[in-house]
Amino acid sequence: MALTDSLDELITSGAITPQLAMKVLQQFDKSLADTIVKQVKTKTTLKGHLKTYRLCDDVWTFIVKDASFKMESSETVNTEKIKIIACKNGDAIEQGRK
Missing domain, CATH: 2.30.18.10 (Transcription factor IIA (TFIIA), beta-barrel domain)
Structure with a gap:
């Protein structure tokens, strides 16, 4: 929840757009899935x-x-x-x- 909470704060303060926040979450999901597949045994x-x-x-x-x-x-x-x-x-x- 920390990532989504931080992104919500950035959106509320006007530092980023909601579209950018969605791209960040999508990249996080993809990177996490890739890391789990490659490194977790x-x-x-x-x-x-x-x-x-x-x-x-x-x-x-x-x-x-x-x-x-x-x-x-x-x-x-x-x-x-x-x-x-x-x-x-x-x-x-x-x-x-x-």
């Missing part, structure tokens, strides 16, 4: 309570409450809520969808 296990799920235009959206991620290194990361968006081969990012 660790497998994790996710446990939690599935609050909602949806499939629209070949894009799955899951909202998981009280999520717990267990890494291969036995490290555990907990969060109150997480939104997971999954698409085939990054199709949604390439087409500018979120």
Whole structure:
């Protein structure tokens, strides 16, 4: 949320246009997806309570409450809520969808 909050502040102050903010978010999504594919090799296990799920235009959206991620290194990361968006081969990012 920090990126979107910062972009909202910049739009409100007139420092950037909403169109530029959207381009920044699209580039962030693409860069993050590319980095995950190329550099992240660790497998994790996710446990939690599935609050909602949806499939629209070949894009799955899951909202998981009280999520717990267990890494291969036995490290555990907990969060109150997480939104997971999954698409085939990054199709949604390439087409500018979120």
